[in-house]
Amino acid sequence: MGNESGQNFQRRHQQIPLAVIKRLPVYHRYLSDLHQKEVARISSSELAAKIGITASQLRQDLSWFGSFGQQGYGYRVDELLREVSRILGLNQNIGMVLVGAGRLGRAIIHYANFKRRGFHTKAIFDNNPEIVGQIIDGIPVYDISELENYLKNHSIQIGVITTPATVAQEVADRLVRSGIKGIWNFAPVSLKVPDDVIVEHVHIGESLMVLSMKLQQRKASGPDS
Amino acid sequence: MGNESGQNFQRRHQQIPLAVIKRLPVYHRYLSDLHQKEVARISSSELAAKIGITASQLRQDLSWFGSFGQQGYGYRVDELLREVSRILGLNQNIGMVLVGAGRLGRAIIHYANFKRRGFHTKAIFDNNPEIVGQIIDGIPVYDISELENYLKNHSIQIGVITTPATVAQEVADRLVRSGIKGIWNFAPVSLKVPDDVIVEHVHIGESLMVLSMKLQQRKASGPDS
DNA sequence: CCTTTTTTGTTAAATATTTAACAATATTAG
DNA sequence: CTAATATTGTTAAATATTTAACAAAAAAGG
Numbered sequence: 212m213g214n215e216s217g218q219n220f221q222r223r224h225q226q227i228p229l230a231v232i233k234r235l236p237v238y239h240r241y242l243s244d245l246h247q248k249e250v251a252r253i254s255s256s257e258l259a260a261k262i263g264i265t266a267s268q269l270r271q272d273l274s275w276f277g278s279f280g281q282q283g284y285g286y287r288v289d290e291l292l293r294e295v296s297r298i299l300g301l302n303q304n305i306g307m308v309l310v311g312a313g314r315l316g317r318a319i320i321h322y323a324n325f326k327r328r329g330f331h332t333k334a335i336f337d338n339n340p341e342i343v344g345q346i347i348d349g350i351p352v353y354d355i356s357e358l359e360n361y362l363k364n365h366s367i368q369i370g371v372i373t374t375p376a377t378v379a380q381e382v383a384d385r386l387v388r389s390g391i392k393g394i395w396n397f398a399p400v401s402l403k404v405p406d407d408v409i410v411e412h413v414h415i416g417e418s419l420m421v422l423s424m425k426l427q428q429r430k431a432s433g434p435d436s
Numbered sequence: 437m438g439n440e441s442g443q444n445f446q447r448r449h450q451q452i453p454l455a456v457i458k459r460l461p462v463y464h465r466y467l468s469d470l471h472q473k474e475v476a477r478i479s480s481s482e483l484a485a486k487i488g489i490t491a492s493q494l495r496q497d498l499s500w501f502g503s504f505g506q507q508g509y510g511y512r513v514d515e516l517l518r519e520v521s522r523i524l525g526l527n528q529n530i531g532m533v534l535v536g537a538g539r540l541g542r543a544i545i546h547y548a549n550f551k552r553r554g555f556h557t558k559a560i561f562d563n564n565p566e567i568v569g570q571i572i573d574g575i576p577v578y579d580i581s582e583l584e585n586y587l588k589n590h591s592i593q594i595g596v597i598t599t600p601a602t603v604a605q606e607v608a609d610r611l612v613r614s615g616i617k618g619i620w621n622f623a624p625v626s627l628k629v630p631d632d633v634i635v636e637h638v639h640i641g642e643s644l645m646v647l648s649m650k651l652q653q654r655k656a657s658g659p660d661s
Numbered sequence: 662c663c664t665t666t667t668t669t670g671t672t673a674a675a676t677a678t679t680t681a682a683c684a685a686t687a688t689t690a691g
Numbered sequence: 692c693t694a695a696t697a698t699t700g701t702t703a704a705a706t707a708t709t710t711a712a713c714a715a716a717a718a719a720g721g
Contacts, residue, residue, distance in 0.1 A: 227653070228677075228678070230677090230678065230679090231678095232646055232649060232650070233642070233646060235645070235646075235649065236639070236641070236642035236645040236646060237626075237642065239645065240624065240626075240642075254697080254698060254699090255698075255699075256698085262626075263626070264679095265679075265680060265681090266698095267679075267680050267681065267682095268678090268679060268680075270698095270699070270700065270701085271678090271679080271680085271700090271701085273700090274699095274700060274701070278699080278700065280698075280699050280700080281686090281687065281688085281698080281699070282685070282686045282687045282688085282697075282698050282699040282700085283686070283687040283688040283689080283696075283697045283698050283699075284687065284688065284697080284698070284699085285697085285698065285699080286699090298649060298652075299645045299648055299649045299652075300645075300648040300649050300651065300652035301645065301648065303652075305648060305651075313543075314539070314542055314543035314546050315543040315546075315547060317539055317543070318538075318539035318540040318542070318543040319640070321539050321540075322540060322640060322641070323641075323644060329648075330644060330648075368651060369647065369648075369651075392651060392654070393647050393648075393650075393651045395643070395644060395647055399465065401462075401465075401487075401488070407654070409647060409650045409651060409654065411643050411644070411646055411647035411650075412643075413638065413639075413640055413643050414461070414638075415544070415547060415638060416461070416547070416548075417458075417461035417462065417465075418620070418636050418637075418638050419548060419555060419620060419636070420460070420461040420464065420524045420525075420526065421457055421458060421460075421461060421636055422594065422618050422620055422634060422636035423524055423525040423526065423530060423554075423555075423594075423618075424457060424460065424523060424524045424525050425457070425618075425634045425636075426525065426530075426593060426594075426617060426618045426634060427523075427524075427525035427528075428452070429617070429632070429634065453707075453708070455707090455708065455709090456708095479667085479668065479669090480668075480669075481668085489709095490709075490710060490711090491668095491710095492709075492710050492711065492712095493708090493709060493710075495668095495669070495670065495671085496670090496671085496708090496709075496710085498670090499669095499670060499671070503669080503670065505668075505669050505670080506668080506669070506716090506717065506718085507667075507668050507669040507670085507715070507716045507717045507718085508666075508667045508668050508669075508716070508717040508718045508719085509667080509668070509669085509717065509718065510667085510668065510669080511669090
């Protein structure tokens with residue numbers, strides 16, 4: 212058994228590298244898969260091979276959070292999945308509101324609600340009178356003017372912005388003023404927020420540009436290299 | 437004027453770091469903004485400050501592709517925007533097909549078509565008979581069985597996957613067999629493709645987990661640190 | 662026309678991340 | 692019970708990325 216059995220969260224007091232943080236959801240996905248397939252144990256080298264990284268990196272990453280494996284045996288899939296879930300904060304319920312009930316907003320509600328447990332979209336806000344009052348996926352749509360009032364009376368941790376880019380900053384400001392500390396932003400703008408607010412930006416357009424660029428590079432440098 | 441005036445694409449023969457590639461779309465966005473505001477010139481330090489990086493990094497990044505600035509003057513916004521667009525491959529028309537006409541698919545078509553020039557979704561494929569035959573945003577929806585035949589007869593560079601995770605790999609295989617070299621994947625699976633095919637994965641769920649984790653960390657280590 | 666200022670592109674130093682190596686230890690096999 | 696094998700967590704080395712420093716050169720000001 213690991214020497215500290217994962218009792219402690221984040222062993223060292225240094226800041227965890229962003230590169231490590233970004234790999235954790237990937238580990239979670241693969242571990243979920245294995246768990247579903249009822250695989251009981253896996254070694255760092257097997258798991259790393261599946262993911263396409265080195266075993267060293269996997270062990271190094273995990274070591275930021277504790278010791279979850281057993282020498283000579285490897286990791287128990289269910290235990291490691293539980294630990295990674297805990298590290299990711301997936302063991303608690305998180306309340307969200309979504310601003311911008313356009314196509315992307317509707318798609319995200321669906322995605323977020325069905326795919327990931329623990330994240331609950333409690334309310335939707337929009338400025339279109341034709342949408343306000345509707346119920347989308349079981350979630351009520353309120354007028355954007357109600358935003359501050361709603362947030363005052365409900366426990367919400369994350370605000371999701373799926374508005375046009377032009378109003379995203381204004382929405383962010385309003386969320387921040389109402390005490391929201393986490394913003395999941397789909398609008399293609401870099402939001403300016405205070406230091407104590409965390410923004411995760413989903414870079415849809417940027418991702419397509421990266422693909423376009425890589426294709427162009429590949430073409431330029433010869434298809435065989 | 438820069439000593440080589442950007443005549444050459446990618447000066448050195450080394451591989452361009454992924455970290456650099458990922459920043460280029462950000463540069464593009466800020467330069468577009470400046471261009472729209474009719475700003476004519478900008479120095480590396482001004483632009484870097486806006487973006488929130490160091491001037492050194494900006495100049496270092498650009499130097500991978502050529503010399504676009506002028507000592508004592510800075511960069512001409514229109515020229516640099518043109519160069520960055522060219523590097524990103526935004527100056528050419530790119531044909532795309534989208535597989536999976538669900539909510540996310542429809543949102544992406546809208547997003548990709550309206551927001552970014554150069555990318556044209558030519559056809560949509562789905563297996564739902566109720567959707568097949570429809571026209572979405574001016575784009576015809578065909579039965580998924582038509583995919584290979586369509587790709588044989590049209591010039592398509594990118595396949596977009598917005599199907600459920602369960603069928604994403606199968607769709608990817610079919611795209612690859614039809615000669616597609618670029619895949620823009622929204623399904624939460626790591627696609628296995630040959631080395632000459634480029635996959636860009638939009639990590640929607642993973643991004644939410646990262647946000648969740650950062651919130652949890654912030655909470656744990658005290659709101660003031 | 663000359664001097665001062667600005668700002669680039671690049672070389673070098675500092676920092677961060679990844680990979681390799683290995684001692685420690687649990688498991689397995691005989 | 693002992694020896695051989697497997698595999699972790701961690702320390703050290705290698706690699707990559709970021710930042711700083713600065714010579715070169717253009718622009719601005721007199």
